[in-house]
Amino acid sequence: MRVQQGVSFSLILQLISLLFFLCLCTLNFSAAESFVSTTATDCWASFAPYLANVVCCPQFDATMVILMGQYSKYSGMLSLNTTNAQHCLSDFEKILETQGANRNLKKICSIHPANLTEASCPVVDANKFESIVDSSKILTACGKVDPVKECCQQVCQNAILDAARKIAMDGMVSMPENSTRIDDCKSIVFRWLASKLDPSSANGVLRALSNCKVNKVCPLVFPDMANVTKECGYTISNKTACCKAMESYVSHLQEQSFITNLQALNCAASLGMKLQKANVSQNVYDLCHINLKDFSLQVGLQESGCLLPSLPLDVNYDKTSGIGFICDLNDNIEAPWPSASFVPAGSCNETSKLPARPTAKPSQATAGFQVKELIVPLLLSSSLVLTALI
Incomplete structure (x- = not known):
């Protein structure tokens, strides 16, 4: 890497710090290189707060899921421990920032290191996951998603929810329908799905599902009238x-x-x-x-x-x-x-x-x-x- 004349000493320190922190994260960012670049553009510095709900944060989330899915291919695990999650999220932010993204994406998109861990989901081993759920059912429902029909028919969404319920019930007799444990397990299902699809297909599915969610509500805050x-x-x-x-x-x-x-x-x-x-x-x-x-x-x-x-x-x-x-x-x-x-x-x-x-x-x-x-x-x-x- 050539450092051009005029680059500030503080920037050099930032780059050195980035290289140091990269050694502490087990995610392979090059496995989703094109989507990291897409995320940086979608979350461009000045625009990120105004595109957060529809463009920036859905792509940020999708890229993290793809990275986790790729990680599980060689680790066999669908989550990171807390320490590793902190380093990886910090690394991802720094990489995006060097490509022009907003420096406050964690706040803008409400992302925390816990989003990369298992949270309350009891199943994070990929082999155990596949022994519990119907893998072929998920892949059939979510291998390719129509971004218009899916929002109404919810074929893929129902398959993901069903799988999340099954792994959430591991070791339990009953569970409330709106349990946060099911939501945490949906994240695990998304990561597993991303590990089975090529990154481009996974990104398309994840973005389509996120749009089903964001189009249902109004994101604006109404002031006093x-x-x-x-x-x-x-x-x-x-x-x-x-x-x-x-x-x-x-x-x-x-x-x-x-x-x-x-x-x-x-x-x-x-x-x-x-x-x-x-x-x-x-x-x-x-x-x-x-x-x-x-x-x-x-x-x-x-x-x-x-x-x-x-x-x-x-x-x-x-x-x-x-x-x-x-x-x-x-x-x-x-x-x-x-x-x-x-x-x-x-x-x-x-x-x-x-x-x-x-x-x-x-x-x-x-x-x-x-x-x-x-x-x-x-x-x-x-x-x-x-x-x-x-």
Whole structure:
């Protein structure tokens, strides 16, 4: 490795420290090299907090599972001890950081060394695992996962849950359905599955399953809505005042994160139901022209909301244009006001108008914007470029 002139002494110390810590971790990071690089890009320094829920953390988790699966091939174990887990997680963070990832991924993604151990699951030996569960059933259900159908049919998810229950029951007579032990054993099942699939297939399956989970809920935090209920509650006497209050409220939501189109549906429903409980009976989404895109971070000079596709998505890096990803900007769908017949996006409503993937028309060009034009003042210090379809 050549150290260019101008590299700080502190950076050299960091590299030496990295080499030292790498000797204390038993994971082979080169076994999932391409996915380590993908994780670093998906969790790029400035973007990680705003892509955490949909892109960064799901890929971070998937890469760790793949690394653990590869480790089990030569160790025969599907977990690390606490000391080794601490070193390996620290190493992984340092490797990602040297490739441009955010330095606070443990906090952003709520990852702890315990996530690499067995936690409360009693079965971590790969041979014992295979003596308890129906291996062929898991591989048949999860060898290849349709990222759309799986979320509704849950073929792979049910097979993983069934296997997790079986190994969790090892040595026990009965167990509560919502036991944390079953959740801990699901992690073991994921690692075993990753050891049986090639890394690319394993990554696809893990990302698809994670998207089933994230698309069911709204990740946004709703601030106090007292001003909205004051101006829009009961019979609206001043439409302008009501809509100004709504626009101001929504602007706070737009500072939080990028979300998928299905998450936007859930966010619109969640906010609408909260407003209805606070005596806002009129459809203020229609009254104030609130669209689904208004619930996500805004991009471009025209400040159009960027909704991500509901299918797994990765960030791209290009030396010329910088960091980029595709936004679903083709449907200007009005936010649905909740009603008695409303069906949440997570319940597999096949009549949803939202496409799984955005499709650009021939006249639509790919354009690049400086981040300072996109998310002011959130990422003002960054000089990266975000590419979006508009």
